[in-house]
Amino acid sequence: MAASSITLSTQFLHLSTPRTRVCLSSCSPPSRRTYGLTKSIRILIPVSQPKNRRKILLLSVAAVGKTPSEAEGMVGEDSAEFDFSKQKTSSWVYFTVILAVVLYALYYLWIDNSTGFGKSFIDAVSTLSESHEIIMFSLTLIFAIVHSGLASLRDQGERLVGDRAFRVIFAGISLPLAVSTIVYFINHRYDGVQLWQLQSFPGVHQLVWSSNFISFLLLSPSTFNLLEIAAVDRPKMHLWETGIIRITRHPQMVGQVIWCLAHTLWIGNSVAVAASVGVIGHHLFGVWNGDRRLATRYGEEAFNAVKNRTSIVPFAAILDGRQKLPKDYYREFIRLPYLAVTILTLGVYFAHPLMQAASFQLHW
Structure with missing residues (x-):
């Protein structure tokens, strides 16, 4: 079965990932920007489960670069962001x-x-x-x-x-x-x-x-x-x-x-x-x-x-x-x-x- 991979911080290990294969991957040292949320795992998610894939992607993207309290629970997007x-x-x-x-x-x-x-x-x-x-x-x-x-x-x-x-x-x-x-x-x-x-x-x-x-x-x-x-x-x-x-x-x-x-x-x-x-x-x-x-x-x-x-x-x-x-x-x-x-x-x-x-x- 075809699969796509993403990298998640250990903050999200509690998320349910049915039928996924988990393997550890090395990471760079924690940086001030990510508040230490750089130790990660690689999860292969089957393409046949788009809802799970979308949800985990959203959680991962939203957490990067936020304060520790925000990174712990933020799910949605940063509104009005203009780069x-x-x-x-x-x-x-x-x-x-x-x-x-x-x-x-x-x-x-x-x-x-x-x-x-x-x-x-x-x-x-x-x-x-x-x-x-x-x-x-x-x-x-x-x-x-x-x-x-x-x-x-x-x-x-x-x-x-x-x-x-x-x-x-x-x-x-x-x-x-x-x-x-x-x-x-x-x-x-x-x-x-x-x-x-x-x-x-x-x-x-x-x-x-x-x-x-x-x-x-x-x-x-x-x-x-x-x-x-x-x-x-x-x-x-x-x-x-x-x-x-x-x-x-x-x-x-x-x-x-x-x-x-x-x-x-x-x-x-x-x-x-x-x-x-x-x-x-x-x-x-x-x-x-x-x-x-x-x-x-x-x-x-x-x-x-x-x-x-x-x-x-x-x-x-x-x-x-x-x-x-x-x-x-x-x-x-x-x-x-x-x-x-x-x-x-x-x-x-x-x-x-x-x-x-x-x-x-x-x-x-």
């Missing part, structure tokens, strides 16, 4: 070209009313009701079904057409629906029944602005793998464990909830409520669905190890002692992806007038 020495200029050139092509295709095939299908899609959904609230909720529901449905079919889709091709299909369907939902919200956010009016109250603008800023920082995991999003690198399903994940295992859900609550507080009408109910409901479903998919991909043992040290509710795992923050925890945020999302957040805020003007011109 300049590993970057290729050609990859980022491809990313720029792909981004330009995607934006042009999106505009020509969907946004432009003379050539695209976006307005026809909005008109079709608008036939469901004259209520802006129902149309708004319907748009979020359609996006949620398509987005979560395709995500749930990712394993089967990648086996059928390949990981890069499936990523293109996923983005090609989800992105136009997201744009339609956002544009409709911008154009009709003040068309509902006014429930409250707090915009003139002192401190409300500052509260809403700071909440939106925090929400975008929590949405930052989408910036961790830009080359994978564009399918320049092979797309992967990541099991993150550091950085923002120490605070909440589902930062995108928490960030989106904060964003919805802040905008609903500021706008204060029924259309904003309908949009928020749809978006928050979608992300709450995504919490369950995302955990399920990670457990399927990495195995229950590896996923539960991360799950037991993290929490859905922000700071819950830290407060009850399940998550031990390193002394230099702040260093996990001094990384390029977090800087990029900070710049993006400020850019989106100052671009609000441009976004609103562009949306109004579409008459969706």
Whole structure:
């Protein structure tokens, strides 16, 4: 039977390795970087057991170079890690070209009313009701079904057409629906029944602005793998464990909830409520669905190890002692992806007038 080999530190000798052959191999002296975790064994793992192989590989890679406490139990990946020495200029050139092509295709095939299908899609959904609230909720529901449905079919889709091709299909369907939902919200956010009016109250603008800023920082995991999003690198399903994940295992859900609550507080009408109910409901479903998919991909043992040290509710795992923050925890945020999302957040805020003007011109 064909087999593949990996080298593991003695920290992982307790792992079950059915039908494996173990032989000792010599190692270099312990170094400061690996904290002595260099005495190793070589394990030959049959290719016919991919789940065991993936799990042990993950444990081995995650432990190298960490502090002793982290190396003892860390299972997931180091989030937002960005190594300049590993970057290729050609990859980022491809990313720029792909981004330009995607934006042009999106505009020509969907946004432009003379050539695209976006307005026809909005008109079709608008036939469901004259209520802006129902149309708004319907748009979020359609996006949620398509987005979560395709995500749930990712394993089967990648086996059928390949990981890069499936990523293109996923983005090609989800992105136009997201744009339609956002544009409709911008154009009709003040068309509902006014429930409250707090915009003139002192401190409300500052509260809403700071909440939106925090929400975008929590949405930052989408910036961790830009080359994978564009399918320049092979797309992967990541099991993150550091950085923002120490605070909440589902930062995108928490960030989106904060964003919805802040905008609903500021706008204060029924259309904003309908949009928020749809978006928050979608992300709450995504919490369950995302955990399920990670457990399927990495195995229950590896996923539960991360799950037991993290929490859905922000700071819950830290407060009850399940998550031990390193002394230099702040260093996990001094990384390029977090800087990029900070710049993006400020850019989106100052671009609000441009976004609103562009949306109004579409008459969706």
